[in-house]
Amino acid sequence: DGEGARAVPLAGHVGFDSMPDQLVNKSVNHGFCFNILCVGETGLGKSTLMDTLFNTKFEGEPTQHNQPGVTLKSNTYELQESNVRLKLTVVNTVGFGDQINKEDSYKSIVEFIDAQFEAYLQEELKIKRTLHSYHDTRIHACLYFIAPTGHSLKSLDLVTMKKLDSKVNIIPIIAKSDAISKSELAKFKIKITSELVSNGVQIYQFPTDDESVAEINSTMNSHLPFAVVGSTEEVKIGNKMVKARQYPWGTVQVENENHCDFVKLREMLIRVNMEDLREQTHTRHYELYRRCKLEEMGFKDTDPDSKPFSLQETYEAKRNEFMGELQKKEEEMRQMFVQRVKEKEAELKEAEKELHEKFDRLKKLHQDEKKKVEEKKKSLDDELNMFKQKKTAAELLQNQAQQAGGSTTLKRDKERKK
Amino acid sequence: MLQSSATICSHSPVQSYGHWWKVSALFIFGPQLQKNLEGYVGFANLPNQVYRKSVKRGFEFTLMVVGESGLGKSTLINSLFLTDLYSPEYPGPSHRIKKTVQVEQSKVLVKEGGVQLLLTIVDTPGFGDAVDNSNCWQPVIDYIDSKFEDYLNAESRVNRRQMPDSRVQCCLYFIAPSGHGLKPLDIEFMKRLHEKVNIIPLIAKADTMTPEECQQFKRQIMKEIQEHKIKIYEFPETDDEEEMKMIRKIKDRLPLAVVGSNTIIEVNGKRVRGRQYPWGVAEVENGEHCDFTILRNMLIRTHMQDLKDVTNNVHYENYRSRKLAAVTYNGVDNNKNKGQLTKSPLAQMEEERREHVSKMKKMEQEMEQVFEMKVKEKLQKLRDSEAELQRRHEQMKKNLEAQHRELEEKRRQHEEEKANWEAQQRILEQQKLDASRTLEKNKKKKIF
Numbered sequence: 025d026g027e028g029a030r031a032v033p034l035a036g037h038v039g040f041d042s043m044p045d046q047l048v049n050k051s052v053n054h055g056f057c058f059n060i061l062c063v064g065e066t067g068l069g070k071s072t073l074m075d076t077l078f079n080t081k082f083e084g085e086p087t088q089h090n091q092p093g094v095t096l097k098s099n100t101y102e103l104q105e106s107n108v109r110l111k112l113t114v115v116n117t118v119g120f121g122d123q124i125n126k127e128d129s130y131k132s133i134v135e136f137i138d139a140q141f142e143a144y145l146q147e148e149l150k151i152k153r154t155l156h157s158y159h160d161t162r163i164h165a166c167l168y169f170i171a172p173t174g175h176s177l178k179s180l181d182l183v184t185m186k187k188l189d190s191k192v193n194i195i196p197i198i199a200k201s202d203a204i205s206k207s208e209l210a211k212f213k214i215k216i217t218s219e220l221v222s223n224g225v226q227i228y229q230f231p232t233d234d235e236s237v238a239e240i241n242s243t244m245n246s247h248l249p250f251a252v253v254g255s256t257e258e259v260k261i262g263n264k265m266v267k268a269r270q271y272p273w274g275t276v277q278v279e280n281e282n283h284c285d286f287v288k289l290r291e292m293l294i295r296v297n298m299e300d301l302r303e304q305t306h307t308r309h310y311e312l313y314r315r316c317k318l319e320e321m322g323f324k325d326t327d328p329d330s331k332p333f334s335l336q337e338t339y340e341a342k343r344n345e346f347m348g349e350l351q352k353k354e355e356e357m358r359q360m361f362v363q364r365v366k367e368k369e370a371e372l373k374e375a376e377k378e379l380h381e382k383f384d385r386l387k388k389l390h391q392d393e394k395k396k397v398e399e400k401k402k403s404l405d406d407e408l409n410m411f412k413q414k415k416t417a418a419e420l421l422q423n424q425a426q427q428a429g430g431s432t433t434l435k436r437d438k439e440r441k442k
Numbered sequence: 443m444l445q446s447s448a449t450i451c452s453h454s455p456v457q458s459y460g461h462w463w464k465v466s467a468l469f470i471f472g473p474q475l476q477k478n479l480e481g482y483v484g485f486a487n488l489p490n491q492v493y494r495k496s497v498k499r500g501f502e503f504t505l506m507v508v509g510e511s512g513l514g515k516s517t518l519i520n521s522l523f524l525t526d527l528y529s530p531e532y533p534g535p536s537h538r539i540k541k542t543v544q545v546e547q548s549k550v551l552v553k554e555g556g557v558q559l560l561l562t563i564v565d566t567p568g569f570g571d572a573v574d575n576s577n578c579w580q581p582v583i584d585y586i587d588s589k590f591e592d593y594l595n596a597e598s599r600v601n602r603r604q605m606p607d608s609r610v611q612c613c614l615y616f617i618a619p620s621g622h623g624l625k626p627l628d629i630e631f632m633k634r635l636h637e638k639v640n641i642i643p644l645i646a647k648a649d650t651m652t653p654e655e656c657q658q659f660k661r662q663i664m665k666e667i668q669e670h671k672i673k674i675y676e677f678p679e680t681d682d683e684e685e686m687k688m689i690r691k692i693k694d695r696l697p698l699a700v701v702g703s704n705t706i707i708e709v710n711g712k713r714v715r716g717r718q719y720p721w722g723v724a725e726v727e728n729g730e731h732c733d734f735t736i737l738r739n740m741l742i743r744t745h746m747q748d749l750k751d752v753t754n755n756v757h758y759e760n761y762r763s764r765k766l767a768a769v770t771y772n773g774v775d776n777n778k779n780k781g782q783l784t785k786s787p788l789a790q791m792e793e794e795r796r797e798h799v800s801k802m803k804k805m806e807q808e809m810e811q812v813f814e815m816k817v818k819e820k821l822q823k824l825r826d827s828e829a830e831l832q833r834r835h836e837q838m839k840k841n842l843e844a845q846h847r848e849l850e851e852k853r854r855q856h857e858e859e860k861a862n863w864e865a866q867q868r869i870l871e872q873q874k875l876d877a878s879r880t881l882e883k884n885k886k887k888k889i890f
Contacts, residue, residue, distance in 0.1 A: 028549055029549035029550055029551045029560055030549070030550055030551065031550070031551040031552070031553075032525045032526065032527065032550045032551070032552060033525065034523070034524050034525050034552055034553075034554060035524045035525060036524040037524075037554070038522070038523055038524050038552070038554060038738075038742060039554075039738065039739070039742045039743035040501070040503075040552070040554060040557060040559050040742050040743070040746065041554045041555030041556070041557040042742075042743050042744070043496070043501045043557055043559070043746060043747065044493045044496045044497050044557060045493070046744065046745075046746060046747035046748075047492065047493075047496050047747050048489045048492050048493050048496075049747075050747055050748070050751065051489065051492050052489055053680075056485070056488050058485070077483070078477075078479065078483050079479045079480045079481035079482070079483050080477045080478065080479050080480060082477070095470060096470070097470045098470065098471050099475075100471075100474040100475070101474070101475050101476070101477045102474060102475065102476045102477065103477050103479060103483075103485070104479075105479060105482070105483060105484075105485055105486040106486040107486075108485060108486045108488055108489060110485050110488070111474075151762075151763045151766045151767050152759075152763050153759070153763075156755050233498075234494060234495070234498055236494060237494070290483075290484060291484075294483060294484045294485050294487075295484035295485075295487045296487075296491070297491070298485060298487075298488055298491060299488060299491035299492055299495055300491070300495070303495070311602060314600075314602075315600055315601060315602075318600045319600060323600050324600055325599050325600050325601055342791070343791060346791055346794075346795065350795070350798045353802065354798075354802060354805075357802060357805070357806060357809075361809050361813065364813065365813065365816075368813075368817055372817075372820050372821070372824065375824060376824060376827075379824065379827065379828055379831070383831045383835065386835050387835075390835070390838050390839070390842065393842050394842060397842060397845050397846055397849065400849055401845075401849055404849060404852060404853055404856070407856065408852075408856055411856065411859075411860055415863060418867060422870065425874070
């Protein structure tokens with residue numbers, strides 16, 4: 025970061041040490057936002073814990089166990105403390121762990137987290153974008169609620185956490201830990217931690233690179249998973265009203281560090297590392313999502329030795345490839361039509377030819393018939409002529425005979441008369 | 443206390459993107475509510491967390507200085523940052539004789555109060571010094587654009603690491619203290635750069651003018667700036683009354699008239715930076731002598747972050763959207779697509795693909811229709827032709843049959859006639875025979 029820069033001494037107070045304050049003032053004016061996802065089976069006290077953490081009553085009725093699948097319910101609240109405005113979004117997994125077949129339980133959660141990344145990516149890729157005023161819905165912290173069985177993690181827990189650990193900061197907590205005794209709790213924590221390690225689940229580590237918080241963070245890391253108890257009801261202890269759960273055998277005080285790790289959770293999640301959780305989400309989890317998405321779409325950076333990456337070239341190359349594809353498809357379709365037309369034309373020509381052949385044959389038949397008739401006619405005419413001739417000859421003879429016979433008859437008649 | 447009533451809507455915040463995204467779960471989003479806290483939660487500590495992290499990260503700032511040589515630019519920088527940024531080993535721009543306008547950068551690392559600042563000063567030696575200064579602003583524009591380009595490329599990589607920000611966040615433009623008004627070069631430069639960088643115009647060597655002359659000069663300059671619609675850097679509005687009062691005071695004194703000095707002089711027992719004249723000392727940090735303190739406070743102590751934010755949110759975004767729009771709509775009429783700039787180039791491509799698919803479908807349908815129609819036509823013609831030929835054939839057959847019948851009839855008649863005639867002839871013959879026999883008989887009789 026200070027490549028080629030030389031350090032120079034200052035001869036007085038310049039005043040840029042106000043930069044952190046300038047930055048902080050801007051952030052405060054702009055307001056902050058933080059999004060928590062609570063994953064855990066129904067009845068583990070997720071809503072109660074949120075209420076306790078943020079000292080307020082958040083949402084409505086507790087859920088029933090009869091959900092057909094896992095739904096994610098998100099609520100956003102505007103909170104203010106001194107001059108700091110916080111837009112807090114709490115997302116609850118409703119129906120998690122209630123189904124008989126839990127194979128797909130993690131899917132809705134993964135899809136939800138990815139959907140928030142995708143929305144941000146879309147905004148980031150827009151030509152005219154307003155990242156500055158964008159309401160960031162990406163999940164900054166995932167509180168994973170472990171059932172206080174005292175034995176080990178359930179397979180659903182391992183499967184789910186494994187699917188989520190590269191997408192979100194996971195903070196595992198043991199819910200309703202007032203059901204576990206102190207000795208059992210220690211063993212339980214060790215078992216959980218070793219199972220997470222042996223299954224390669226990466227949970228969120230409080231950062232130890234900044235000296236001011238390194239010590240407290242590393243101590244807290246060793247207390248994970250936090251065993252918490254939540255309660256919005258108050259009980260009088262001494263002369264103070266404290267948040268607690270009252271049992272016949274004693275009262276569990278939420279904010280008593282001997283009783284549970286609630287205070288540790290609040291300290292780590294809100295007071296010390298909230299900004300780091302946001303930063304990790306943006307620079308690690310989101311970048312991973314973005315990288316995978318872009319690679320899926322076929323984008324890649326050129327090798328370091330060749331020309332440096334140019335956005336314009338990549339877009340143009342993609343676009344040309346894409347246009348080429350489209351043109352090819354268009355051409356193929358045209359060709360197909362040309363082919364069909366040719367085939368059909370040939371068919372029709374063939375049919376035409378057949379038709380003409382048929383009628384040529386018929387015509388020929390006609391000609392033959394006609395000829396026959398003509399011949400017949402001719403022979404008849406010949407006969408008629410012959411007959412006529414015969415008739416004429418015979419009549420002639422008859423006339424002659426008659427004339428002769430007539431005169432004979434006349435003579436006879438004359439003689440008779442005499 | 444507001445009751446939260448989550449409205450159930452299967453609403454996904456994600457655009458459908460073809461095969462890239464499928465929403466299969468039901469997401470329920472409730473309305474945003476104000477909540478009152480009953481007790482200290484602790485997120486009021488967030489600003490401290492931000493503070494801590496920013497100190498750890500360190501800060502960077504890029505400042506450009508533009509103006510003719512001899513206006514005291516290097517001296518002012520040294521005075522601003524109380525350091526020998528320009529020294530004999532690293533001479534300032536005036537000492538570097540250039541034939542053409544160069545753009546050069548010097549990086550220094552300074553630390554104060556635990557806060558580290560990587561300061562980049564960008565010089566433009568040769569600016570305005572030639573006889574013909576046409577286009578002397580071009581190298582400056584190119585430099586600023588190239589830094590935007592670098593950032594855009596870094597931001598657009600698939601593998602992104604920490605993106606070093608070398609974009610120019612502020613440009614101090616030095617106006618020569620002529621006392622008259624802006625020079626054409628000043629106007630030209632500012633008009634070309636006011637939408638690329640935050641311009642803070644300064645009157646250099648303010649100790650050559652009396653306060654009245656300075657006032658007049660300032661008014662004239664601001665008038666010309668307004669006339670030419672030049673957008674110089676504007677202080678952001680705040681809700682804080684105190685701050686707004688201060689900002690209004692500063693606005694009245696624009697452009698700031700500054701004096702710089704590398705020498706420390708003793709005045710009334712105090713060691714101050716100033717310029718020694720026979721008639722007195724012009725003190726750099728004396729508010730009655732010049733506006734240096736105002737500049738320093740504003741540039742470094744109060745508005746450095748805002749200068750960076752405006753560069754990032756306004757100037758850079760303008761560059762980026764223009765660049766991406768050009769890439770996306772290469773060859774397409776830009777005016778048509780102005781309204782669609784809220785889409786990312788990838789969404790644009792996806793939409794083009796969908797449009798093309800529907801266009802192809804339509805084309806296919808049309809072609810199919812034309813094809814069917816032509817085939818129908820041809821078939822019809824064929825059928826008509828067949829019918830016609832059939833008809834003619836029938837006609838001919840009928841004719842022939844008629845002829846045949848006629849012939850038969852004629853023959854029959856003839857045969858009948860012939861038979862009759864022959865019968866007649868036979869009768870006649872018989873009669874003749876009878877008659878001749880009778881005659882013979884009579885003759886015989888007569889003889890007796």
